[in-house]
Amino acid sequence: MPGNAGPDGLGFAKTGFRELLASDVAAQDLRIGANFAGDRAAAVSRALAEARRTIATMPANYITFPNSDARVFTAAPATPARPGRELTLDGEVLRAFGTLTVPGHVWRTLQRLGVWVEPVLVGEWSRLMRAYGERMGRPVGSGEAEAALAWLDPIRDTQLARIVAQRLLDQGRQVTCVWTGAWIGSGPGTLDIDHCLPWSAWPCGDLWNLLPATPRVNQHLKRDRLPSAAALAGARTSIMAWWSDAWLSDPALQGRFEREAAAALPVPASASFEDIFAGLEWRRLRLRQDQQVQEWQGVRGDL
Template structure:
């Protein structure tokens, strides 16, 4: 807004955020589970404190229900964690900075109507910025603000899971499709990596959500549908086995697997694979209830399993 303090008029931008820019910390690098050390960890912690202060003092205070003094959001700031040489962006650390409570009906409405709400917000923000530019005799071109506000979608990257599967195959370890039990082989059109919770409904590339599958199942049968409760329960042992051999048996990947699970699922550090699977079932149910994602009954219930196993015997 014209008149704000600071060298560039951005009064809400403090030292922590500027340190992030100076340290070339990319937005894509600020993902859940990322770990930082040294000056970068300090800058991120300071930026989080500054962002929290702005949220608590401004939108959480002044966003109120119509014709009411009751705030929509309940914000609680807490003492940030003490740095010990590094900072990991997991659920425990982020909660230590404070919490923001969103009423359930508001959350569900934004989820279901987000396709209409987001364009309205972007258009209104762009209009406001252009008005500020005119007041400061610094015109802002049409489309410029919208381009800067373009959302950075998570990268749909399954390369790590594919490389792990290939390494296991090279060691003559048998890899099977979790949904059918059919044997998978390295090479084009012989092995796919499936997002258990579909990317279209839950854009999550965490290790726990990546499962080996046959191309036929992944691309033509399951596609972007949510596995039903019965379909997921039927392949429990296959998923647990994949988690163990692909992720948990490797010290580095096992640590990442746990951090990502704790950040995205209702589990705590040190949880067993069985507990994480139960949390996956809970997340599946929430997606079904909140977004009404179309369900897939599974290859086994459709009689596809035997056909695929005959084509690709163990």
């Protein structure tokens, strides 16, 4: 912005932000469950503190309801303890930087109308950046601002779940299709990894959402449909057994599983498998209500 501090006009960019730009921290690395060490941990912590300060003093302070001085958002910044040589982005760490309260009706509206809200925001920011560029004598080319604002699509990756399933099979352990109970062999073409909540409706590659299935069920029966309440309830025991066998056996994967579940599902602190499954049922219902995703009634419904 013209007049802001620094040669590039990025008034919000302080030490932590510039350290992130200069380091090897990619945007995809800044996700729930990510772990940083050494100088990278310090840079991420400083950047989070700067972002917290900017949010509290600028948008949360100045955004008000129409024809009112009442603020839309309530910011409660906090100062976390000095970070050590390691930093893991989980709920506890992020909450230590403070909280931002969003009114329920605003949150629900953004969820349901996001497909229209997002392009409006991108268009407005692009227009603003082009105007700033003209005032600073640094024209922003056509499409340049839009490209900088493009959302990074999640990568559809089921490799880790495949590796874990194959490791269990190599140990002589039994791996079954969560939807049918059929045994899965160790030969090629016998194992698929299914996204319980379909990727096409909710692109989530969290460990709790990756389930073993036979290729027939995953590719030809369930496909991109949402399991019905009955189908999900019928697979409850199989899903929880897979979670236990696949993720509890490895402390590193167990921690990631729990952090991802806490970030994506409405579960309490120190959630049990029962809590996580209840959160999965709640998320399934929200997808059904908000997006009207076609339901899959289970294997019997395809007979």
